[in-house]
C-alpha cells in the first residue's frame with residue numbers, strides 16, 4: 481500500500497542575547513549550576529519580569545528573513561504546566577497574537593536545481609525552561625536553572641514536508657539563516673536549536689489526515705532525519721497490518737535509532753493560556769521593522785542560487801562559499817575583476833587556499849592575500865607565464881605578504897620561458913637526439929607530439945611555456961616531414 485507522509489515542525493531556537501528574556505541574568509551556556517539566576521527567572525513571588533528588547537528585535541529579524549508578517553502589536557501569554565525545571569509553573573510565551581505570522585521558508589533540493597516552499601503558521605517568542613539532570617551515579621535528579629528564562633523563538637511550520645531529506649534541508653536552512661542573521665549560535669549539541677516533529681501517514685491521495693505522532697526535542701539535524709525515517713517505517717507497519725496508529729508523543733533515541741513512546745494521548749496537557757498580566761502588549765513601529773529589514777541583506781539560499789546563476793558554479797561550491805562568508809566575499813571580489821573562469825577562482829579558494837588556512841587554523845581575513853595579487857597569479861597561469869604547480873608555491877607567499885606574484889615567480893625562478901629562440905633551440909636539440917620521434921610522426925603517430933613536448937620541458941626544467949613549445953615542436957616535425965616527402 482502506498483502512503484502520503486505529512487510532516488510539520490516546531491523548531492526552537494535560543495537567541496544569543498547578552499541577558500535573559502525577562503531579567504538581566506547572563507544568557508550563557510554552561511557555567512556553575514544555578515549561578516546565572518535571580519528572583520525573576522526563579523519565579524519568586526512578588527517579582528516582575530522586564531522584556532528584553534534585543535530578543536524581540538532578533539525575533540523580528542527571523543520573521544523578516546522567513547517572509548512573515550510582523551504584528552505591530554503583539555501580546556505575551558502564560559502557558560501553564562507543571563514540571564520541576566519550570567519554577568514559575570508557567571512559561572511566558574505567545575498564543576493569540578504572536579509576533580510573526582504566516583511566512584514561508586524556501587528550501588533548495590536536488591543540488592539546488594529544485595526548490596520547495598514550506599509555509600509557516602507563525603514565529604513567536606518564549607522563554608526556555610531550566611534543565612533536569614539525571615545523576616547516573618547516585619540515582620538522584622538535579623536541576624540547573626541557568627537556562628530558565630533564556631529567550632527563544634519557536635518557528636511553527638504548516639504540515640508541508642514529506643520526507644527525511646526535506647526535514648533535514650529545512651533544518652539546515654533555518655540553521656544557516658539564523659547563523660547568518662547572527663541571532664543564535666545554533667549549537668545543537670548545546671541544545672540551542674531543537675525540533676519537535678509531527679508525522680502522520682494517509683493512504684496515497686486521501687484528503688483526510690491520519691493520526692499524528694509527535695517526536696519531541698530532537699537535538700541534531702541528522703538525528704531528526706533518522707527519527708523521521710524510523711517513524712515513517714513504524715507507522716507504515718502499523719497501518720499495513722490493519723491496526724490504527726495511536727496518538728502518542730515519542731522520544732527519539734540516537735543509540736537505539738528508534739522512537740520510544742514517552743506519553744499517550746490521555747495524558748495530553750491543557751496549557752490554560754491567558755494573557756500575561758505582568759507585561760504590557762509590545763508595540764512595534766513600522767520604522768523599526770523597516771530598519772531591521774534593511775539590516776538583513778542577502779540571505780543564504782538567495783546567495784547560493786545567485787552564485788550558481790551568476791558565476792555558473794556547481795551547488796556544492798556555491799554552498800561552501802555561502803557558508804564561509806569571508807571566502808564568498810573574496811571569491812566575488814576576485815571573479816569580478818579577473819578574466820579567469822569563475823569556477824577556477826572558486827577551485828583555488830576552496831582548494832589550496834582553504835588547505836593552507838586549515839593548516840594554520842586561521843581565517844582568510846588574517847591572510848595578506850589581496851584580490852589583485854590573486855587575480856594576477858590566476859591570469860599568469862592562464863597565459864602560461866607560470867605552471868599550475870608553480871601557482872601552488874606562489875600562493876603560499878601571496879598569503880604571507882602583499883607582493884606582486886610576478887616578482888615572486890622571478891625570485892623563485894618559476895617563470896616559464898616564452899623566449900622563442902631558446903624554446904626552438906631546445907626543441908631542435910631534443911628532436912635531433914631522438915630520431916624516433918620524427919620517424920613515428922611521419923608514420924602518422926601524432927601522439928608522439930606530447931612525448932616530445934614533455935622531453936623539451938624536462939630539458940627546460942619545467943620552465944618552458946607548454947603552449948608555445950607545442951607549437952614549435954609541431955612546426956619542426958611538420959617541416960621535417962614535408963622535407964622528407966620532397967626527397
Ligand SMILES: [Zn+2]
Pocket residue numbers: 500503504505516517518519520521522629
Ligand atoms: Zn534572572
